[in-house]
Amino acid sequence: MTQPGSAGAGTSSELYYRHTLPVRIMHWINVVCVAVLFMSGLNIFNAHPALNWGKSSYTGTEPVLEIGARMAGARVIGVTRVAGHEFETTGGLGAFYNDAGEAESRAFPSWLTVPSTQWLAMARRWHFFFAWLFLINGVAYVAYSLFSRHLGRDLAPTRQDWRSIGRSFIDHLRFKHPTGEEAKRYNVLQRLAYLAVIFVLLPLVILMGMAMSPWLDGVLPGWIDIVGGRQSARTIHFIAAWLLVAFVLIHVLEVIVSGLWNHLRSMITGRYRITVEAGHEQQR
Amino acid sequence: MNNSDKLTRRSLLLRALGAAGAVFLAGCERLSHTEWFPKILAAGEKASESVHHLIARKAMAQEFTPADLSPSFRSNGTAEPNNPVYAELAANGFGAYKLAVDGKVDKPAMFTMTELRALPERTQITRHDCVEGWSAIGKWKGVKLSAILDAVKPQPSARYVVFHCADPMEDDGTKPYYESIDMDDAYHAQTILAYELNDQPLPAANGAPIRLRVERQLGYKHAKYIMRIELVDSFAPIAGGKGGYWEDEGYEWYAGI
Numbered sequence: 062m063t064q065p066g067s068a069g070a071g072t073s074s075e076l077y078y079r080h081t082l083p084v085r086i087m088h089w090i091n092v093v094c095v096a097v098l099f100m101s102g103l104n105i106f107n108a109h110p111a112l113n114w115g116k117s118s119y120t121g122t123e124p125v126l127e128i129g130a131r132m133a134g135a136r137v138i139g140v141t142r143v144a145g146h147e148f149e150t151t152g153g154l155g156a157f158y159n160d161a162g163e164a165e166s167r168a169f170p171s172w173l174t175v176p177s178t179q180w181l182a183m184a185r186r187w188h189f190f191f192a193w194l195f196l197i198n199g200v201a202y203v204a205y206s207l208f209s210r211h212l213g214r215d216l217a218p219t220r221q222d223w224r225s226i227g228r229s230f231i232d233h234l235r236f237k238h239p240t241g242e243e244a245k246r247y248n249v250l251q252r253l254a255y256l257a258v259i260f261v262l263l264p265l266v267i268l269m270g271m272a273m274s275p276w277l278d279g280v281l282p283g284w285i286d287i288v289g290g291r292q293s294a295r296t297i298h299f300i301a302a303w304l305l306v307a308f309v310l311i312h313v314l315e316v317i318v319s320g321l322w323n324h325l326r327s328m329i330t331g332r333y334r335i336t337v338e339a340g341h342e343q344q345r
Numbered sequence: 346m347n348n349s350d351k352l353t354r355r356s357l358l359l360r361a362l363g364a365a366g367a368v369f370l371a372g373c374e375r376l377s378h379t380e381w382f383p384k385i386l387a388a389g390e391k392a393s394e395s396v397h398h399l400i401a402r403k404a405m406a407q408e409f410t411p412a413d414l415s416p417s418f419r420s421n422g423t424a425e426p427n428n429p430v431y432a433e434l435a436a437n438g439f440g441a442y443k444l445a446v447d448g449k450v451d452k453p454a455m456f457t458m459t460e461l462r463a464l465p466e467r468t469q470i471t472r473h474d475c476v477e478g479w480s481a482i483g484k485w486k487g488v489k490l491s492a493i494l495d496a497v498k499p500q501p502s503a504r505y506v507v508f509h510c511a512d513p514m515e516d517d518g519t520k521p522y523y524e525s526i527d528m529d530d531a532y533h534a535q536t537i538l539a540y541e542l543n544d545q546p547l548p549a550a551n552g553a554p555i556r557l558r559v560e561r562q563l564g565y566k567h568a569k570y571i572m573r574i575e576l577v578d579s580f581a582p583i584a585g586g587k588g589g590y591w592e593d594e595g596y597e598w599y600a601g602i
Contacts, residue, residue, distance in 0.1 A: 096369065109478035117472055118479040119415035176377040177370065181476065182595035183377050189602065190389030275474045276397045276561045276601025279404035291472065291480050321358060 072338050077245055079333035084211065087202045088328055094195035095309065097187055100175040102302055103168075104184035110155075110168030112299055116290030125296055130156040130166035137164035192270065199263055215247055216256055222249035238319040241337040251315075258308055262301055269298035387597070394599040398529075406535055406560035409470040415481040418473075418542060420550035423522065426512035426570050439554040444538075448507070448576035451498035458540070458554055465492040467537050475564040476596065485558050487539035491532045493574070499528075503576040506531045507583060508557055511570035514590055524568040525580045525588040525598070526559055535560045538571065563600035565591040 080088070111124040118124075127142040128150070139155025141148045152158065157165045171177040175187055206212040229249045232238070239248060247255070271277045272285040272294035285294050316324045327333035376382040426432075434442050439458050447453040456464075468486040490506070510522040530536055538555040540547050547553045552569025559566050566589070580586065585593025592598045 097373070100373075105478065109475070111479075113479075116409065116413050116480070117415050117482045119417070119419060119481050121416050172370065175370070175373045177374055180377070182591075182597075183383065185476075185597070186383055186386035186390065187373070187377075188389075189393060190386040193389045193392050273474075273478075274393075274397070274602040275406065275472070275563065276401065279406045279561050280401045282405060282407040285407075291474065295478060317355070317358070321355075 072336055074334055074336040076332040077335050078331050079245070079327045080331045081209070081211070082331065083205050083209075084202075085328055085331060087198055087205070090194065090198045094191045094198065095305065097175060097191040098195060099302055099306060100173060101184045101187035101191070102299075104174035104176065104179070105181060105188060106299065107168045107174065107179055108181045108184075112296040113292040114289060114296060115292050116286070118292050126299075128154050128168035130164075137166060139166075192267075196267060199259075199267075203259070216252050216259075218249050218252045222252065225249055233315075236318050241335060244333075244335050254308065254311075258305070262305055262308070266298060266301040266305065269294045269301060273298065383595075390597045390599060390602065393602045397599075397601050402529060403533065404561070406471055409472065409482050411470065411484070413482045414470065414484060414543065418483040418551060419479070419481045420548075421475060421564060423512035423514075423569065424550040426510075426549075427516070427518055428511050428513055431511040431570060431572075435549060435553065442554055444555065444571065445573040446493060446497045446576075447573070449500040449503040449578060450576050451500060452496070454497050456493070461488045461493075461538070461540065461555065464488045464496070467535070468541075469535055469537070469558070469560070471535070471558065471560045473564055473567070476591075476600065484541075484543050485537065485539040486541035486544075487537035487555065487558065489534075490536045490538060490557075491534075493538070494531060497576075499576050502578045504528060504578050505576070505580055505588070507575040507577055507580055507588075508568035508571050509573040509575060510568050511572050520584070520590070522568060522570070522590045523584060524557065524566055524590070525577075525583075526557075526562075526566065530559050530562070533559070533561075561601055565589070565596065566600045 109118075110128040111118070112126040113120070113122075113124050115122070123145060124142070125144060128139070129142075130137050130139050132138075133149075137151075137156050138149050139151040139153065139157070141150045141154050153170070154168060155166065157167065157170055159165065167179055174184070176183050203212075206216070226249050232248075233250055238244070269288070272288070273291060278285055278291065285291055288294050288297060323334050443455040443457055444461065445453075445455050465488070466486060467489050468484065470482065470484045472480050472482050474480045494506075505525045505527055507525045508523060510524075512522045514520040514522055526536070535558065537558050539552075539558050540555050542548065542551050547556065552567075552571075555571050556569040557567050557571065577583070580588040584590070587593045588598045589596075
């Protein structure tokens with residue numbers, strides 16, 4: 062390590078070129094797409110705030126999830142029913158009060174939806190435009206990752222990675238992050254999380270979105286029965302979207318605890334600063 | 346850098362994130378209300394329409410078994426048209442009802458219910474998907490729209506089939522519901538004017554005496570209470586000019602997604 066940027070006695074640091082330009086561009090396109098798709102999706106959900114399992118919504122069985130409002134005495138309350146259990150969720154889900162004390166009944170709050178008002182036609186426009194952008198961006202990313210060997214080199218776990226999975230798990234729980242040379246590569250849980258999102262969760266959420274299109278259902282009549290039918294597909298689409306949000310929250314948390322500015326810089330300029338302690342350096 | 350510096354930076358960051366979120370939301374809100382941005386967004390649905398037609402122009406919608414039927418078929422939109430002419434026809438069991446078919450056709454015609462029932466029919470158990478997100482499965486029997494078109498002989502300039510309905514969408518009895526489909530959908534094997542639902546005469550709540558079934562599109566395309574069918578080369582001169590009541594309210598004309 063004889064790069065400039067020495068950080069004091071016994072340690073040295075280097076700016077390592079971590080993210081290529083295509084990856085950085087596609088990453089930020091994803092940020093916008095996921096935000097718009099999630100929030101416009103919740104607006105669409107609000108038009109019929111119930112999730113069913115099966116080929117139709119009227120099969121004689123109760124919805125898996127239902128968000129609504131009802132009167133409790135003289136007061137409007139928000140209620141969320143999950144698998145037959147009812148919870149009062151006023152202010153969080155179902156019903157909201159403004160500063161003037163007026164009740165508004167809607168499933169997800171306006172600060173979580175695009176547009177903020179209940180406007181199905183506009184939410185669909187946002188959703189389907191960004192769905193195309195997201196799909197094209199995703200296909201471009203997979204093609205680029207295969208072609209540039211980003212996939213094989215940076216994402217596929219090595220044999221050594223598989224062996225270190227237990228230790229990596231404990232390290233994550235203790236918010237202990239690799240330093241030095243080790244920080245140049247993705248750790249095994251990171252690799253598995255990215256692979257699961259890229260090759261399981263994203264194809265699933267896209268496919269279940271397509272399953273809701275009556276026209277696409279006709280391409281191969283009956284194909285959506287594989288998951289139980291159109292309403293099951295809608296339920297899976299909803300769950301997968303929330304799993305993606307969970308991934309994003311964990312991703313952002315990890316970025317913050319393992320060096321926010323360093324990570325932000327590397328996703329903007331590509332350069333990631335690595336600090337190497339003199340002692341450690343020799344072990345590698 | 347000590348710990349308290351880090352903490353300040355972190356709270357600063359959280360505030361910055363919050364501010365960015367607020368700017369993002371306000372931006373989305375403002376863009377939704379512009380004239381130009383929703384037009385750009387509409388390119389998404391246009392792209393879907395093109396791709397859908399490319400890969401499955403004539404595909405058939407899924408059909409179901411009697412076991413899949415919804416216990417009762419949900420009525421949506423108008424349940425009883427607020428229209429005296431319709432009310433009188435309904436009171437007499439639609440004995441005096443006549444479906445007018447005109448516009449860009451060589452042989453404009455009127456069809457009584459008896460005449461419609463004598464034309465080639467089709468029975469199908471299909472799923473009705475509402476734009477809101479719910480679905481219901483029903484068994485429909487009706488006259489094939491292609492049979493009606495064959496009888497009236499569309500002119501080559503006819504590009505759309507417009508359905509004029511009896512149900513006014515305003516309380517004062519104005520803004521009758523209407524819808525339109527293209528000739529591909531009009532001649533599709535599953536496109537019927539249904540007069541039966543679940544082996545019973547079509548109830549008023551579901552569009553008596555006849556309603557459109559255009560199975561690969563969302564519920565709002567399935568016009569109820571059809572009084573007149575008009576073939577046109579463009580739907581721009583009709584009502585709001587977008588080809589349907591909900592289309593005039595901002596929904597897409599192509600409702601296959």
